[in-house]
Amino acid sequence: MTDPDQVEQVLKASARKPAQGYSVEKYGAGILDAPAAVLKARSSTGGLQLALGALMAGAIAASVRRRGGLGVKLGAGYLAGVMVGASGLFFLPYLAPAASSLPVLHALTHGLPSWDLSILGPAGHGNAVFFSALVPLALLVVGYGAPRLRALLAGVAVGVAAHLAFFAAVPLAAVHVPSFIAHGTLWLIGNALACLGIARLALRR
Numbered sequence: 001m002t003d004p005d006q007v008e009q010v011l012k013a014s015a016r017k018p019a020q021g022y023s024v025e026k027y028g029a030g031i032l033d034a035p036a037a038v039l040k041a042r043s044s045t046g047g048l049q050l051a052l053g054a055l056m057a058g059a060i061a062a063s064v065r066r067r068g069g070l071g072v073k074l075g076a077g078y079l080a081g082v083m084v085g086a087s088g089l090f091f092l093p094y095l096a097p098a099a100s101s102l103p104v105l106h107a108l109t110h111g112l113p114s115w116d117l118s119i120l121g122p123a124g125h126g127n128a129v130f131f132s133a134l135v136p137l138a139l140l141v142v143g144y145g146a147p148r149l150r151a152l153l154a155g156v157a158v159g160v161a162a163h164l165a166f167f168a169a170v171p172l173a174a175v176h177v178p179s180f181i182a183h184g185t186l187w188l189i190g191n192a193l194a195c196l197g198i199a200r201l202a203l204r205r
Contacts, residue, residue: 045090045166045170045172046087046088046090046091046109046111047087047090048166049086049087049090049111049162049163049166050082050083050086050087050090050162052086052162052165052166053082053083053085053086053087053158053159053161053162053163054079054082056082056158056161056162056165056196057078057079057082057155057158057159060154060158060196060199060200060203061074061078061203063200064200064203064204068204068205069205070203070204070205071147071150071203071204071205072147072150072151072154072202072203073151074151074203075151077148077149077151077152077155078151078152078154078155079155080152080155081151081152081153081154081155081156081157081158081159082155082156082158082159082162083155083159084108084111084112084155084156084159085111085112085113085136085155085156085157085158085159085160085161085162085163086111086158086159086160086162086163086166087110087111087159087163088107088108088109088110088111088112088114089105089108089109090109090110092105092108092109093109103118104118106118107119111159111160111162111163112130112135112156112159112160112163113130113131113132113135113160113163113164113167114130114163115130116130116131125173126173126174126175126176126184127176128175128176128177128178128187131164131167131175131187131188131191132164132187132191132194133157133160133191133194133195133198135160136153136156136157136160136195136198136199137194137198139153139156139157140153140157140198140201140202144202150202150203151202151203153202154198154199154200154202154203155199157195157196157198157199157202158195158196158199160192160195161192161193161195161196161199162192164188164189164191164192164195165188165189165192167188168185168188168189168192171184171185175187175188
């Protein structure tokens with residue numbers, strides 16, 4: 001989250017009120033609570049990303065069904081893929097704060113494109129490879145021959161599309177796009193559409 005107004009809103013909403021002697025003049029919104037602010041930001045964005053992913057997943061499945069039928073059985077794998085791609089286990093820090101800080105689990109609490117935070121560090125967040133259709137495409141190329149995996153891979157592609165579309169609408173981080181791309185938003189939208197195309201390919205007969 002890089003927008004100053006959004007950061008200010010989260011900090012105010014998550015500030016703690018002192019047990020005694022609170023006054024607006026003395027404390028303003030309250031005492032800054034950085035861990036609570038991070039959790040609030042993560043939960044709100046993660047929930048929205050997952051909701052967007054679920055909407056896209058339903059629309060893609062309905063579209064493929066209308067135009068020739070599904071080639072795979074949808075189920076928990078499809079929905080799990082959407083979660084992995086869109087939001088990850090964004091709620092885990094509430095349930096297990098200590099465990100969610102471990103390297104692998106920390107990555108899993110973000111949507112797949114934002115795994116670059118755990119792999120490349122904060123300075124590498126917004127990496128163009130992660131924030132693109134390349135990872136879903138590579139996964140589909142490797143797993144297309146296994147019919148049981150295709151619903152999961154389609155879900156991941158839809159989830160990544162939702163993650164990219166959310167970042168295009170709400171610039172939580174600057175995406176480091178190639179120099180020939182005029183604007184990061186165009187990169188995100190184009191790759192989100194490509195991810196939806198990959199998902200359709202995975203679901204077709």
